[in-house]
Amino acid sequence: MHSVGIGRARERIRRAGAVLLALSVAAPGFAASVLSLGPNSVQALVAQQLFNRAGRWYLMDEGGVCYAYLEAPHAQVETGRLVLAAHLVARIGQAVGSDCIGADFASNVTISGRLNGKDHELTLDDIRVDHADDEATRDALNMALQLSGQGTSRAVAIDVLEFLRTRALNSSESRVRLDRLHILNVATPGNAIVIEFDLSLSAP
Numbered sequence: 001m002h003s004v005g006i007g008r009a010r011e012r013i014r015r016a017g018a019v020l021l022a023l024s025v026a027a028p029g030f031a032a033s034v035l036s037l038g039p040n041s042v043q044a045l046v047a048q049q050l051f052n053r054a055g056r057w058y059l060m061d062e063g064g065v066c067y068a069y070l071e072a073p074h075a076q077v078e079t080g081r082l083v084l085a086a087h088l089v090a091r092i093g094q095a096v097g098s099d100c101i102g103a104d105f106a107s108n109v110t111i112s113g114r115l116n117g118k119d120h121e122l123t124l125d126d127i128r129v130d131h132a133d134d135e136a137t138r139d140a141l142n143m144a145l146q147l148s149g150q151g152t153s154r155a156v157a158i159d160v161l162e163f164l165r166t167r168a169l170n171s172s173e174s175r176v177r178l179d180r181l182h183i184l185n186v187a188t189p190g191n192a193i194v195i196e197f198d199l200s201l202s203a204p
Contacts, residue, residue: 032184035164037193039076046075046084048166049158057086059144066091066100068144070109080188082124083112085131092140107137111145113156117183117195120161127156160195176203 037045050057056069068090075084088109093102110131113124127145132138161181178201185196 032196032198035195039191043075059148062095065095077188077191081112085110105140107133117186120181122158124156176201
């Protein structure tokens with residue numbers, strides 16, 4: 001992940017938020033807004049919302065003894081799914097005191113989830129392991145996803161409201177606050193995520 005690219009993506013999102021803000025204030029009867037997230041913005045969204053512990057996404061963490069996390073992510077959209085290539089670091093087994101009796105893993109993996117929208121969040125369901133270097137790593141990653149509740153029976157939530165608040169609307173240039181966001185539809189044309197939503201704003 002390149003810091004320059006993410007910085008540019010954040011600036012574009014901030015500007016897009018300002019434009020949406022102006023449209024909403026100028027036309028209060030406007031029924032819905034549309035936010036299109038291109039590849040750089042998708043990368044920034046995933047980095048902020050999922051890889052939010054020193055650049056890591058912890059799938060499981062038993063007090064730092066037994067753990068599994070992903071790092072160095074590369075996110076992209078393919079055929080309605082968010083595809084995430086990352087580096088897996090794991091120590092999976094039984095915690096005994098300050099030791100984890102089990103196996104260590106360090107490998108590049110790819111997982112993906114189907115994109116949907118609910119309330120103010122993008123959700124990833126039908127999460128699956130698309131690539132692992134070997135079957136032992138695949139089994140370890142599947143175990144970590146299941147133990148974290150983020151396997152195929154559960155969904156991962158990405159908070160779009162929080163993302164827009166921190167990256168776009170709560171800038172020093174605007175005192176208008178985004179109070180509510182409700183996602184109406186999510187589409188994935190090409191390599192972008194297009195979110196149709198309505199919102200409510202307030203100002204002092």
